[in-house]
Amino acid sequence: MTENQGAGTSGTVGARAYLEQMVRRYYASLIDAWHYAGDPEKAMECAAAAVRQGVWDQPFQRAREHIPGLRARPVHDAGEFWFTAYLEENYPLIRAEIEQVLDTPLDPVVPTTDDAGLIRKGAWKQAHLYRDGRWQTRICSRFPVTTGILDKVPDVTALSPGVITVSRVSPGTHIMPHCGPTNALLRIHLPITVPPGVSIRVADREMRWQEGKCLVFDDSFEHEVHHRGTEDRVVLILDVLHPDLAGDHQERLLRRQRNFEEQIVAFMRERGLARVRVRDGEIALTPDDTVRQLVATYLSGTGITGAELDGDQVRWERADASAGAPR
Template identity: 45%
Template sequence: MTHPAPRRSQDVRTRYTELINALQAEGDHDAARRCAALAVEQGVWRHPAQRPVHYLPSIPPRPVYDPSAFWFTAHLQENHAAIRAELDAVTDPAGQGFLPVEEPLLGKGRWEQVTFYEAGHRFDDACARFPVTAAVIEGIPEAAHAGSGVATLSWLYPGTHIVPHCGGTNARLRVHLGLKVPEGPVMRVGEEWLHWEEGRCLVFDDSFEHEVRHEGTEPRVVLLLDVTHPALDEHTRDAILADRASFEERVVGFMRRQGIGRVEIDDDAVRLFADRSTASLIHRHLREVGASAVELRDGRLCYDEKILHT
């Protein structure tokens, strides 16, 4: 069955994405699949498992690629031993700049990463901690300065589940170089189940629904890189890179969306202060319920030591 070329706006894609994600979060995966199929029928996407908000319909929907088709996979694999030697010196991930990934993608378990690049922005501290790895990344321009995604070391602990999700754009591909690969971790991309191998690369389109499960006993570590999709024409690629927001602009946008007016870091502690509008809202609510403090736990508001269902 052939589907019509996508013709819907980004706003429509965003709303379908939110609905599908909400259905999955509630555990109604059948309804989520039916909704994704309806979206394809309505010309939102071309494949029900590929649901990015930023979508280029000219790129064929293909979930997994042959690593040997890309020059940089040989570059990464040739440098595997040097990267692994640098990684083997890490006995305390937190002390070496690995930070927890705490977001809706983490269904359970523990997931940490150290980021070298994000949307072309170089994180000097990470590169100084891992100079060998940073040098290898910088030898791949489409993943470093000219990249639109991230370059990280991803440390996944046993018992972790990264829930099914779709990346935000199909304008790039994701590359994994296996560094520490014990028995147990597996990744699904679309309908394909992939296994990592130490010293070998995987290449896939993360705009397809994918998830990771680690049922082993030792951490899995990969070098993760986003690279520009080779199917992009030069004009589209340049337009995407020109539209990249600076890191400062992204932080400003995040703080505005979250109602944060100020952030302070004291050692490992992070303190967030609400902006004026958000602070006023919370203050009014606490006054109404007669409480002096509130905390969000498992989707419920907790006032002092009393849990109120809202």
């Protein structure tokens, strides 16, 4: 094979991989939209169609980044991981510290921004002790005992590109069905406080947490949370690499950890922003040339000079009127 032939083959493979990723992304967005609209039957019809077309192997597991060859189990045996017993042994210390911090002036657990779109009703709060490959110093200072315990588990820190999070869900909350972005990670829940009436569904299994007992599941499978109880549910969330992951996949996943600056740049590029700025508490976003031209094209000849979204309502600004009625 000549050098040019090799390059051509490599380019073809790369293009194919990119197209497959785009197809997964669009299918996942469509399925999420049906779930958001409250129509799970249409969501599963789309998932089944994707399986028929070879996008995914099964309708409940829909990772946008799918690594072939990994065992596909919605729920894993917690006993397969050495550190789950260690976490459970230290559960009384972890719980005591978390309960001591919650609802105090030092409480860092705040409404989630990363996953806000998944909340159909109710409230979901989070505080990340570990993310982007590093301890979050301010949060960890509120939980020194818990941080010290977890620091002895490299599987969920140095050897994982995931997060360690205190997660708090209020009564009446519904977190809509969704799938994690990759099948290369497993998610571990150490339940801190679990009142009656709270459940999690992973694929077609509905389960209830047991305080102090680790639950290990593959969050690339569809999962959702219902809180029909009367008190907050608190869980410590940890991520670990899938035990079947090895070699280049593992190294690439660990190298992909991004710092805050890299996340900001990725956020801007994904949304077509040329500049973001916070001044006097106000956030200003400046679109790049592509988005600017797209908006100009949409508004050209319509008489519309602006639009403002408020939930399901839209307020139009027109050249012949200061504002249009919401609709």
